[in-house]
Structure formats: C-alpha cells, structure tokens
Amino acid sequence: MDELADLTETLVSIPSHEDEAAAGDAIEEWLRAETDARVERDDAGNVIARKGATDDPDADALALVGHHDVVPPAERQTTGGGSAGDYVVERRDGRIYGRGAADMKGAVAACMLAFREAEPPAGRELAFASFVGEEVGGEGARHAIDAGFAPDRALVAEGSTDYSKPGVTDVAVAHKGRRASTLVAHGTAAHASEPEAGENAIYRASDAIDVVRGLDAPEATVFGESVTGSLAVTMAHGGETWNVIPERCEVTVDERTVPGDRADLARAEGVAGVEWEVDQDLPPMACGDDAFADAALAVAREVHDELGLDAPERVVKPHATDAGWLAEAGTDCLVCGASEPGEAHTDTESVGIEVLDRCYRIYKGISERPL
Structure with a gap:
C-alpha cells in the first residue's frame, strides 16, 4: 500500500492541466523500469503498454485504462497560488489531497501496479493505457482508437466508489x-x-x-x-x-x-x-459482454469480502468517460475506480489510500480472471 500511495503522490505532484508531457514521461519511465512490457508513446502523448499474448492475433485483449490530464488547479492546489507552479500534495487522515488525486491519477497508479503484478491467463494480452485530453473531449482516446487501439474489453478506472452505498467500489455497467x-x-x-x-x-x-x-x-x-x-x-x-x-x-x-x-x-x-x-x-457507454460484467462484479465482491466490506453492486455512472469512445469503437467496457461523488474537480480533491488499494486488488483480479 505504501508503494501505491507513493506512486500516487508522485503522479499528482506533476502539473498536467496545460501540458501532459511530464506526467506522461513519469508513467512511461516507470513502466519501462518496472515491467518487461512493450511500452509505446504515441504522437498525442498517450502511454500504452502491453504484455502477455502480444504475438497471438487471436488473443483476448483486456486493457486497464486511465488518463493523466487534469482540469486547471485551484489557487490552493499549486505552489504559485494559481495555475502556475508545482502542484501541492498532502497526505493526511488516510487520504491523498491534490489536483488529480481522485480524477484520476490515483487510479492510474493502481492500474500501473496491477498491470505490473498481474499474470494474465494463457491467450490474453493485457494492456495498460493512460490517455491525454480526457478532460477536453477525449482527444487522446480518439487518437489512440484511430491509430488502432482496439482491445476486446476495457476496464476504465474512473470513479465508481460510494455509488450504491458508502464504503464500496461498485462496477458501472453503463454511463451517460x-x-x-x-x-x-x-x-x-x-x-x-x-x-x-x-x-x-x-x-x-x-x-x-x-x-x-x-x-x-x-x-x-x-x-x-x-x-x-x-x-x-x-x-x-x-x-x-x-x-x-x-x-x-x-x-x-x-x-x-x-x-x-x-x-x-x-x-x-x-x-x-x-x-x-x-x-x-x-458518447454514452453500455457493456454488452455478460461474462465480463459478471466476472468483474465477482472479483469486486471477493475483494470487498476479504476486506470485510459490504458487497458492491452494478451501477450506472452519470458522467461521460473515455469508455464512451472505446465502446463506440467496439470495445466492451466497464467503469470501476476510486473517485467518490463530489471529489473530482474540487479545490479539496482527494482520494482514500485504502480505496486505491481496493481498486488495485480489483484490477489485478480482473486481469487474471479467465472469461
């Protein structure tokens, strides 16, 4: 859990509301140093890594997807007291505070660790993707799709925590x-x-x-x-x-x-x-893969049960995400992530460290679960 919190703090500290390059650099460098995956950086600045059955044209492809751009910070969230300066990051009371902690660098960190640790089943290509430009209409996702990014399934790590009830991370099968x-x-x-x-x-x-x-x-x-x-x-x-x-x-x-x-x-x-x-x-999103939706919910419930938490549910997310662009292109998507309602885009934005650990466990479990 300490590694996950430290990685989250590192990513959150890097300004990425006007230029995502430095955050992309950090993600790319970590993946190259910590994994044996094939890592790519496309012309838009997206970071994509793949491992597993990468040479099998018939492989089942599953992607863990996030984005490393953020909305402009509030004055209290930068050392310069405005849009300039480094981002201020604080860890207190079991939470990490800073612009992008909830939306969604904490979940990106959880995806990165899950991608490194997961051992996908035979015949599966496991991918990790962190896009740019999600906050301005999905520019990075659309660029990657146009360039051929087309996993069979994707788990998009946007927020789904505290939707059905407090203290759970639900699985969103659709969003508006x-x-x-x-x-x-x-x-x-x-x-x-x-x-x-x-x-x-x-x-x-x-x-x-x-x-x-x-x-x-x-x-x-x-x-x-x-x-x-x-x-x-x-x-x-x-x-x-x-x-x-x-x-x-x-x-x-x-x-x-x-x-x-x-x-x-x-x-x-x-x-x-x-x-x-x-x-x-x-575009909206609706998952059309029963087996994927069932398996993801089963993994989420197993993780919650191990931690002594209430069972998560299938839910609908009210906000658009990059899952909409992927779904429109033919990928079956689910949304599952650490951000709670009311956290994203605020001047007190934060994410729970225990929730990030819960998401890491869910992402790793889904990556390893046969479908």
Whole structure:
C-alpha cells in the first residue's frame, strides 16, 4: 500500500492541466523500469503498454485504462497560488489531497501496479493505457482508437466508489453521454417602436425552447439497470440594445444521452428561422459482454469480502468517460475506480489510500480472471 500511495503522490505532484508531457514521461519511465512490457508513446502523448499474448492475433485483449490530464488547479492546489507552479500534495487522515488525486491519477497508479503484478491467463494480452485530453473531449482516446487501439474489453478506472452505498467500489455497467447543442434563432432587426417591421429572434427562440420542454428525455435499460438521461436549456443570449428588435438569439441545450437513445432535438428546427447545431457529443457507454460484467462484479465482491466490506453492486455512472469512445469503437467496457461523488474537480480533491488499494486488488483480479 505504501508503494501505491507513493506512486500516487508522485503522479499528482506533476502539473498536467496545460501540458501532459511530464506526467506522461513519469508513467512511461516507470513502466519501462518496472515491467518487461512493450511500452509505446504515441504522437498525442498517450502511454500504452502491453504484455502477455502480444504475438497471438487471436488473443483476448483486456486493457486497464486511465488518463493523466487534469482540469486547471485551484489557487490552493499549486505552489504559485494559481495555475502556475508545482502542484501541492498532502497526505493526511488516510487520504491523498491534490489536483488529480481522485480524477484520476490515483487510479492510474493502481492500474500501473496491477498491470505490473498481474499474470494474465494463457491467450490474453493485457494492456495498460493512460490517455491525454480526457478532460477536453477525449482527444487522446480518439487518437489512440484511430491509430488502432482496439482491445476486446476495457476496464476504465474512473470513479465508481460510494455509488450504491458508502464504503464500496461498485462496477458501472453503463454511463451517460453528453450532447451540447445550440439553437440559433434568426430574425430581422427593426426599431423597437415598430416591432411589426421586424422578426423577433428572441420570440422564435422562445418557441424553440417550448419544443425542447416538450421532448422526452432519453431512457435505456442495461443489465436491468435503468439509465435515464436529461434535457435542459442552460443559457440564452439575444439582442444587443434595448430599442432594437433582435435579429439573432442563441440557446444552449445540455442533454445527457443514454445508450441507444437521444432526444429528438431536430424538431426545434420546425420553428421558422431556427437552426440546430451540435457543439459536442460525448458518447454514452453500455457493456454488452455478460461474462465480463459478471466476472468483474465477482472479483469486486471477493475483494470487498476479504476486506470485510459490504458487497458492491452494478451501477450506472452519470458522467461521460473515455469508455464512451472505446465502446463506440467496439470495445466492451466497464467503469470501476476510486473517485467518490463530489471529489473530482474540487479545490479539496482527494482520494482514500485504502480505496486505491481496493481498486488495485480489483484490477489485478480482473486481469487474471479467465472469461
């Protein structure tokens, strides 16, 4: 456990919100020094290592996946009191505090140790991957996929702790995606004293908002677990001054998508002068491999039982992860990791050392479990 905590602290201390290179260097150097795996660093900065049946074209491929980029730190999280300077890392009360501790360098460290220690069964290639650019739309994952990264199965080490109940690390069999859209309403400007001489873009945008309010949120069921998305208008901007009929109004829509279903936002274009533009579309994930999901839950429950903890459950994660991009490309994914709800992206971000050890045990166990 000490090695895991020390490695976590090392990774957390390395700034990686603007440039992930130094964190990638540390991960790559550790893998080359501590394992006999084939280690690669691609053009995007992703670090990928493989061991086991690497020369067998029919090998079953399982990957432990994380990311080493982080969101910008708060002032208290750097020695420079802002975005500059080294990251501040503290260990107290059984937790490691610092930007990226929970999301998700602690879990990356657990994956690294599990990758080193695991002895995959015959006929399995075991991979480890730490991507860049997860926080800005999965840039690293998409680059790796385009370059041929295509494991049969992947365990993505994003947070799933304390989902079903306190003190357990659950197995997420699905997660929501996020589609960010803009409705652009066009009108015709006129003097506000003669509103009938123009076409009010805000009125048209209001009609489009009414269409959005009438749409059903997307829904799906994965392994008996209900996944319900959401749909909300979150911003609206139109007009330039008080005495001019506005000729343009923009409305931002946040949609949480689910596997196999999206809201019919194109219906808003039925309003005259309204166009619908998709700004970002992070895909949802649903595991389609019963054996993988069953085995992962069995391993997680065995680990919890050994530690005297309550049994974990299958859960649905509300946030999009790189598992969505992998699943879209054909990889069966699960999410299991140390981050707890409310920890990521905060100025008091932290991760429990015992939880990291629990995750290490789960990752090693899944890596060695025949499927």
